[in-house]
Amino acid sequence: MIRHVAVFTFVPEFTPAARAHWIAMIRDLPEQIPEVLSMSVGEDVLHGPASHELAIVADFSTLADLETYSTHPAHAAVLAVSKDVKASLAVVDFEVEP
Template identity: 35%
Template sequence: MIRHVVVFTWSPDADAERRAATVAALRALREDVGGMTSLVVAEDAGLTEGNADAVLIAEFPDAEAFRRYAQDPVHLAVIAEHVRPILASRSAVQHEA
């Protein structure tokens, strides 16, 4: 199994409505793209100052399923239309679980 973890920090000018729409679009990837066995998209709980704003954790049965997801046009559209316009920084890792 491959676990894909992405940590997002939004730009300071991204308002609450835009952030919520982006999180909703990311959560919809499970149905809109598929191929994953689980998906969690969550906003930071605000317990520690300096944290990132949101995290995406997706699990895939194998590396090929992850690669299909990564190249899927719907996934790429969510990145282009929702994530990139408000993104200050992003970190990601894929690991075997």
């Protein structure tokens, strides 16, 4: 199984309403992309010095399924919203036991 983790920080102009809409779009992805086995998204609650603002964790059966997710039009719509409001993005994809 492949676990995809993405962590974000945002520009101040990303309003709470726009962020809530974007998070809702993310939470809808598993319904639109059957290759997503599970997905969690959440905002940071500690706000520590090394914290990012939001994380997404998604699981896929194979690298091919992750590629399908990455190129899916629903995911592209999410990226279109975040491209101008993300200050930073870090991603890691790794194998885990199913």
